[in-house]
Amino acid sequence: METLGHQLQTRFGFNHFKPGQKEVIEQLMAGRSTVALFPTGAGKSLCYQLPALLLPGLTLVISPLIALMKDQIDALTARGIAAARLDSTLDAPSYQTVLNRARSGEIRLLYVAPERFNNERFRQAIERIPIAVFAVDEAHCISEWGHNFRPDYLKLAEFARRCQAQRILALTATATVKVQQDICLAFGIDPANAVRTPFYRPNLTLLFSTVTEHVRDKLLADKLRQRPAGPTIVYVTLQRTAEEVAKQLAATGFEARAYHAGMKDEHRAEVQDWFMNSDQAIVVATIAFGMGIDKANIRYVYHYNLPKSLENYAQEIGRAGRDGQPSSCEMLVCGDDRNTLENFIYGDTPALPAVQSLVTELFSEGEQFDISVHELSAQHDIRPLVVRTLLTYLELDGYLEGGTPYYSSYKFRPLLDSKQILARFDGERREFLANVLRQSKKAKTWFQIDLDQAARRLNCARQRVLAALDYLGEQGMLELQTSRLRLRYRRLKPAANPQPLAAELHQRMLKREAADLARLRQVLALAGHNRCQTNALAQHFGDNLEQACGHCSHCLQRSSTNNSKRNANYQRHGTIIDEAV
Ligand code: ADP
Ligand code: MG
Numbered sequence: 118m119e120t121l122g123h124q125l126q127t128r129f130g131f132n133h134f135k136p137g138q139k140e141v142i143e144q145l146m147a148g149r150s151t152v153a154l155f156p157t158g159a160g161k162s163l164c165y166q167l168p169a170l171l172l173p174g175l176t177l178v179i180s181p182l183i184a185l186m187k188d189q190i191d192a193l194t195a196r197g198i199a200a201a202r203l204d205s206t207l208d209a210p211s212y213q214t215v216l217n218r219a220r221s222g223e224i225r226l227l228y229v230a231p232e233r234f235n236n237e238r239f240r241q242a243i244e245r246i247p248i249a250v251f252a253v254d255e256a257h258c259i260s261e262w263g264h265n266f267r268p269d270y271l272k273l274a275e276f277a278r279r280c281q282a283q284r285i286l287a288l289t290a291t292a293t294v295k296v297q298q299d300i301c302l303a304f305g306i307d308p309a310n311a312v313r314t315p316f317y318r319p320n321l322t323l324l325f326s327t328v329t330e331h332v333r334d335k336l337l338a339d340k341l342r343q344r345p346a347g348p349t350i351v352y353v354t355l356q357r358t359a360e361e362v363a364k365q366l367a368a369t370g371f372e373a374r375a376y377h378a379g380m381k382d383e384h385r386a387e388v389q390d391w392f393m394n395s396d397q398a399i400v401v402a403t404i405a406f407g408m409g410i411d412k413a414n415i416r417y418v419y420h421y422n423l424p425k426s427l428e429n430y431a432q433e434i435g436r437a438g439r440d441g442q443p444s445s446c447e448m449l450v451c452g453d454d455r456n457t458l459e460n461f462i463y464g465d466t467p468a469l470p471a472v473q474s475l476v477t478e479l480f481s482e483g484e485q486f487d488i489s490v491h492e493l494s495a496q497h498d499i500r501p502l503v504v505r506t507l508l509t510y511l512e513l514d515g516y517l518e519g520g521t522p523y524y525s526s527y528k529f530r531p532l533l534d535s536k537q538i539l540a541r542f543d544g545e546r547r548e549f550l551a552n553v554l555r556q557s558k559k560a561k562t563w564f565q566i567d568l569d570q571a572a573r574r575l576n577c578a579r580q581r582v583l584a585a586l587d588y589l590g591e592q593g594m595l596e597l598q599t600s601r602l603r604l605r606y607r608r609l610k611p612a613a614n615p616q617p618l619a620a621e622l623h624q625r626m627l628k629r630e631a632a633d634l635a636r637l638r639q640v641l642a643l644a645g646h647n648r649c650q651t652n653a654l655a656q657h658f659g660d661n662l663e664q665a666c667g668h669c670s671h672c673l674q675r676s677s678t679n680n681s682k683r684n685a686n687y688q689r690h691g692t693i694i695d696e697a698v
């Protein structure tokens with residue numbers, strides 16, 4: 118095993134393995150599939166990056182976060198390790214080049230998003246390449262009963278089998294005992310091979326304060342004023358709340374700014390930079406903030422709104438105190454939030470008639486058909502993610518097989534007026550382009566064009582229309598964008614009677630709803646727990662502490678009633694559950 122340490126030093130420049138890394142790598146080197154359960158920032162990626170250099174075959178990394186993929190590939194490339202990603206931003210020749218380099222063994226690590234497996238051409242290509250490690254990042258997304266279920270993950274285990282991956286490495290930072298079981302079961306991993314580092318972080322103080330909605334803002338401002346300054350995240354549920362709370366705090370003199378997925382990319386990057394470089398910045402954010410944030414000295418995390426689950430909570434507070442210094446995580450427990458969150462959960466469950474009409478429509482299509490998730494969502498009044506989930510269930514149950522998705526429609530913004538564009542061409546080409554442009558419909562600044570329809574009307578191949586637009590794009594005459602993804606399906610067997618099938622799918626949705634509601638109740642139960650809350654949270658993730666932590670709301674309250682001398686300590690740590698406002 119000397120060589121592992123040697124590789125660590127020479128290829129990655131690290132002197133020691135972090136906890137758990139060596140165990141995981143040794144399992145993989147011995148040919149065993151495994152699960153790595155380490156907190157965020159604990160160095161999970163190295164667990165596949167190092168074996169990728171030593172094992173013959175390709176290491177295929179499945180990760181849902183394109184931005185993080187890009188960062189990792191840049192870092193690997195800088196270390197002289199050949200890594201690449203295949204995603205929808207690549208044009209056809211670059212895509213082919215990456216695949217060829219993977220096939221020839223030149224590329225050691227290939228990164229893809231889980232959706233990539235919906236592409237038939239990709240599946241076929243990958244089945245011909247020997248896969249040494251099939252590494253699934255954020256593996257908890259596979260669990261239907263987990264907090265962050267992604268339908269595309271459900272199909273990954275089947276793909277891993279199909280491409281005869283020699284070993285699977287599932288990686289996650291937040292998996293309950295149940296979700297760990299789901300991961301092991303799905304990928305056929307022996308649970309005894311799972312490597313888990315302790316969940317408990319002694320430098321985090323968990324506090325809970327009950328509050329009513331109308332005094333919440335004041336309470337937060339008071340708390341921020343009474344403590345020493347330090348990098349702070351305030352988590353909220355809605356984008357609107359992020360804006361409002363940041364504005365109020367800024368108006369009272371705090372260095373506060375909002376961050377959420379509704380903001381423009383540049384603006385978000387700017388807020389992130391500002392936060393990274395400050396030691397008293399307060400960012401008021403939705404859960405969009407935090408992924409990929411590598412700031413060691415975050416001193417405070419407040420939950421202005423209730424987190425949706427203990428998994429979310431653990432992930433969000435896990436961003437505090439990475440440097441090991443004392444840090445405080447405080448949840449403002451507000452009953453009104455419960456209604457809002459429960460309504461979101463109910464809103465995710467389609468009504469039975471909606472599922473029935475969707476299923477009926479799907480089974481009345483021809484054997485091969487294509488659909489748009491957004492259109493189905495609008496027609497049947499089912500949220501887009503839920504439509505996807507239902508389609509995935511039908512795939513897993515053997516009714517449908519997914520084909521390569523495609524973009525039916527493109528939009529473009531002319532950078533010259535159409536006369537100027539046409540003036541550059543003559544003869545048949547000019548006439549063809551004029552016809553293509555005539556097929557498009559103008560919205561505000563963008564023109565929309567349905568390629569299939571245009572091809573039919575112009576009596577030519579779809580490819581020719583696309584090539585013409587591509588050419589105009591390359592020549593800087595217009596800016597081209599794809600839109601309206603359509604998913605293709607083939608029906609493998611008919612549903613004798615769609616009604617019972619719809620009822621069964623609806624039951625599954627109700628079960629998910631019940632699981633989501635239960636998760637929210639667990640958050641409230643932790644807030645009101647009358648034993649050590651740190652320990653209760655650790656237990657939820659399969660970790661048992663020997664004794665009470667001594668510094669969560671519950672422990673502090675006990676010590677303050679037991680020992681009035683400790684009141685100073687209690688005061689410093691703020692309001693305690695049930696006694697608050
Ligand atoms: P995770 O995926 O668990 O959140 P990453 O794999 O992104 O964590 O690693 C977090 C950071 O730790 C990265 O900057 C990585 O380079 C660094 N790192 C990983 N392993 C080691 C090690 N053995 N020694 C020092 N730093 C490490
Ligand atoms: Mg990671």
